[in-house]
Amino acid sequence: MKKAIFRWLAGLGLLAGALAASATQSVPGVTPNAIVLGQSVVLSGPMAEVGRQYAKGVALAIAESNRKGGIHGRQLDLQTLDDAYDPQRAESNTRQLIEERQVFALFGYAGTGATIAGQALAEKVGVPLIAPLTGSDALREKPAANLFFLRASYGDEMDRIVEHQATLGINRIALVYQDDPFGRAARRSFEEAMHRQRLAPVAIASVDPQAIDVAPALAEIGRSQPMAIVLGTTGKVSAVLLKGLGQGGQRPSIFGLSVLSPALLRSELKSGVGGIVMSQVVPSPWNTKYAIVRQYRAALAASANPADIHHALIEGYIAGRVLIEGLRRAGKEPTRAGLVSALGGLHKFDLGDFIVDYGNRRHAGSSLVELSILRHDGSFAN
Incomplete structure (x- = not known):
């Protein structure tokens, strides 16, 4: 009789274990x-x-x-x-x-x-x-x-960037953004941040992130003679833009978002990266x-x-x-x-x-x- 009870209890334990394993496996992506x-x-x-x-x-x-x-x-x-x-x-x-x-x-x-x-x-x-x-x-x-x-959001980043410039008396600010979902989100955040500081952009220009033809954007920005340029760009677009600005003799203050790709800029521009201001959304890793x-x-x-x-x-x-x-x-x-x-x-x-x-x-x-x-x-x- 005792052996039967032990076998019954052991069976219950095995059944409970099987049910628990089955329940775990029924959740997608979760195994024992x-x-x-x-x-x-x-x-x-x-x-x-x-x-x-x-x-x-x-x-x-x-x-x-x-x-x-x-x-x-x-x-x-x-x-x-x-x-x-x-x-x-x-x-x-x-x-x-x-x-x-x-x-x-x-x-x-x-x-x-x-x-x-x-x-x-x-x-x-x-x-x-x-x-x-x-x-x-x-x-x-x-x-x-x-x-x-x-x-943090691009709105948070743009607020910090634009507020910093306004505090320094920089009020002729232009934006260059890449024409994709990221760039358009950055543009919207920039315009809202400028509005909160009661400022109006002197120019806004876009770049196709696939073709990366920056000449039209550089020409438009150049005509506005900004004191500062904010970049709503990342990757290769940023490097090509900054190279173009250097060749054209323009070098107002440059501000970029946290996704500006500093390592790529260093490899492409060498010492020409000096002075670029970036917003960061995490503590400095140094x-x-x-x-x-x-x-x-x-x-x-x-x-x-x-x-x-x-x-x-x-x-x-x-x-x-x-x-x-x-x-x-x-x-x-x-x-x-x-x-x-x-x-x-x-x-x-x-x-x-x-x-x-x-x-x-x-x-x-x-x-x-x-x-x-x-x-x-x-x-x-x-």
Whole structure:
């Protein structure tokens, strides 16, 4: 009789274990040993530098977490696809990640167009999309429940840039932007920031980011004789523009957003980068007074794939740490809804002298904006 009871109890235990395993496997992207995540990001083409560095930072945080045992015993498996800064490819990648690879969540997209394309699919099926590298204010105006931003918006960056110039008495300001979803978002943010300072742009010119013919934009800007030029550009477009400005004898003050691609500028312009002012949405990766910077530098030193220190790389690392905290709080049997709830519960969360707060209607984790100046040798002065 006792043996029968023991066999019955053992059977119940096996059944409970099987049911728990079955429940885990019914959640897409979650297995007993892994959580599978998906990323579409620009890794090739003229806009690739920031995307590659961001992806490296994300991978750095995930590798660090996996070395420490993962999330409740599960390793993180990030599957990354290149979209070459093409929204249509980003949409195709997203469909593949959700429908074929059955990822648990989407993470670390780069670019406004890619984020819009990925979000449209993700929202339909309730897949979280976390920490896209875009500052689009339009995406933040009508926040979706599944979409979480880490970085400050382009509006935040433009406000800081324009306010700084107004304080210095610089009032003849022009904008050059690339004619794509990112550039148009930057233009809108610039115009709104100028309006708040009761200023009017002396010129606004656009550049086709594929053809990169900057001559018409340079001619239009030159006629306006600005005191400062704000760049709503990234990648190769920025380098070609700045080369053209130098050749034309023009060199008013130059301001750029955090996605300006400083490493590419250094390689293309050499010492000509000196004096360019950039907004930054994360602490300087050289400023070790921040605990998160010390943690990032330690992770970089311990990495099997060391990389150069870079603002976009530390941004990717911070984004990865936010994802990891959300997954940890989602519990031992995570669900997509549980991850959304866990991230929404991050209120004034101190990641190491960097505060993440999703207690706002825009799901915007940070509004930090600092200004830094590129020196002639390519280093930064804050």
